[in-house]
Amino acid sequence: MNSNLYALLGLGVAVSFVMALKGLSAPKTARRGNLIGAFGATVATIIVFFDPTSVEHHNTLLILAAILFGLLVGVPAARKIQMTQMPQLVALFNGVGGGAAALVAIVEYLNLGDSASIGEVIATVFTVLVGSVSFSGSIITFLKLQELMTTRPVVFPGGRFIIAGTLAGSLATSGWVIASGGTTPLLVLAGLSLLFGVLFVLPVGGADVPIVISLLNAFTGLTVAASGYVLQSTLLIVAGTLVGASGTILTRKMAEAMGRSLFGTLFGAFTAKPQAATQAGEARPVKSGSPEDVAILLNYASRVVIVPGFGLAVAQAQHTVRELADLLAAKGVEVAYGIHPVAGRMPGHMNVLLAEANVPYEQLVEMEEINPTFPQTDVVLIVGANDVVNPAAKTTPGCPIYGMPILDVAGAGNVIFLKRSMRPGFAGIENDLLYDAKTTLLFGDAKDSLTKVVSALKGL
């Protein structure tokens, strides 16, 4: 292919990525934006086989087979995944991207051998270091979200020294690679960075995991940009930098939405003392009710706010909750949904789920707007949420969610919790609101409970 044409097509792809990100930031254009990005990426993947600077073609068939294999793994995974498992899948995709970037840098380094310039070596070191951290860190976030391991912060004695030591070791090895070259130091660097990624994410508490995914996403973007420098590919530099920059902004916005500094999120677990074992065994009385009790409370309310959480997602109860809301609205009850920015496992998770059930946009009210209205609210119905309404975020300094803004549901007349059990939420903290006098608990799967409430309500 003519090299000018090739460069021009590459430019077109870069523009398509800018348009994709721009489109994705407004609801009306989001889907089109994503398709534009996908189209650009497809074009880029096709034209790279005609790259005029790449004269040797040793493995074309093998590469096509590898792409096919990737398609066979990636597409079904993305298609079949349940909406509730979306966050961990995104984390996993991010991790493999980081791993790919690290591998590309290693291969190019082996390939360049001694002819690598100092700039190329530095970019390689950066890619291997950050790409490996992104890979192993994302795997840990995946395991946490999939609940294959504890979702609580993992803090071990002397942990911060081990982490600091690993980081120092990685940086020293980076210096070693830059100074002496060679394959061994680079592999040592990859190993240490992988370890650092694991140690870096382990102490992060459950509720903060989304922020970490977003940060690792930005990291992967930067590694792609750095490998673009090594490979002399303008497209990789532009695309990687775009993701790195927009990902950083997005991470900050998410952290702001949760009312915490990025620093606090990442290092909070170091400074927080391991919690004095929550008074386990001390059975405090709770008031549990029947679906009929709940239906009566709702029926005679004039304003109801529904607070959805991860439990709603697990039970796939979004359609049932909408049925309930419609029924109440038909009875003249004012219904709104109070959406906490990080309810669920990802920011915006609840919006996605409720949109699936065709809940009108106008009923979804964000935290800042709904909080002042709780004193005028008769009943708050909490469907599978816990941490986002936990007053400990305000009252208990040192607990993992301290400082996170919450939905002030305690101001409402009655609080109803639909919960599976007394088990604490994702962040693993006891919720005092459960024991409050105005709280009624209805145990069971959110969907079952809602269905029973709906039929009880119909009978009234």
Next chain:
Amino acid sequence: MTTMAILTIFVLSVFVGFEVVSKVSTTLHTPLMSGANAIHGIILVGAILVADKSTSTLETTLAIAAVVLATINMVGGFVVTDRMLEMFKGKGGKK
């Protein structure tokens, strides 16, 4: 490419990246993150370039692994983002 040209491209891209997402609503945080995640799957292009010139078994193996991982990242990323956004379909986004 000269280092200065690369630096120019890099710095301007940073500003574009900051700018395009500056007005995103909370609702779209997740799809935007997922879309950006798919875009860095473009490392597939780099993986193909290095795989095509690899001769030793070690290099080829690593490069082909990179192609597989990058394809999963890119294709899976776009598909999953589309699935999320499908649910917003047909709603005159008032937000």
